[in-house]
Amino acid sequence: MKDYLVDDIKNIVRPELGEEVPLLLFRILRIVGMRSILGETSGATLYMMGKKVGNMLRAQTMEEFSGTIRKLKIGIPEAVIVDEDHITVKLFECITCAGFVNTGEMFCDMESGIIAGLLENVHGKKARSTQTKSWSSGYNYCEFEVFLY
Ligand SMILES: [Zn+2]
Helix, strand or coil: CCCCCHHHHCCCCCCCCCCCCCHHHHHHHHHHHHHHHHHHHHHHHHHHHHHHHHHHCCCCCHHHHHHHHHHCCCCEEEEEEEECCEEEEEEECCCCCCCCCCCCCCCCHHHHHHHHHHHHHHHCCCEEEEEEECHHHCCCCEEEEEEEC
């Protein structure tokens, strides 16, 4: 199976429909489709997928980190450097959960992975991200604690 890179897939020829897809379609694929097929392992799988995506995207500075997340419309990030190896990232308007009801369950694993992957690129270290807040746990933003190692 071929490993496709961003350059292989970035050419979009849709003169009538353009590059955008409804966010509802994304959420059906992401929250309903992937979870029902992957079951209990969906969190870990989506996180690893996100990490790979994050590693494929360009980010050399914290400004590029924020700009990439915003440009891809994953959300509006607000990163606070807590200490040398600890970064807290708030994500407003999260692609997956913004507006979601409070179910007490958090599932923005792909976003968590993308954040970790991008921060690995910025800092040249490994990163582990854990989601701590979500619309689906009663907040109006997502939050991730990222540790570099
Ligand atoms: Zn979210």
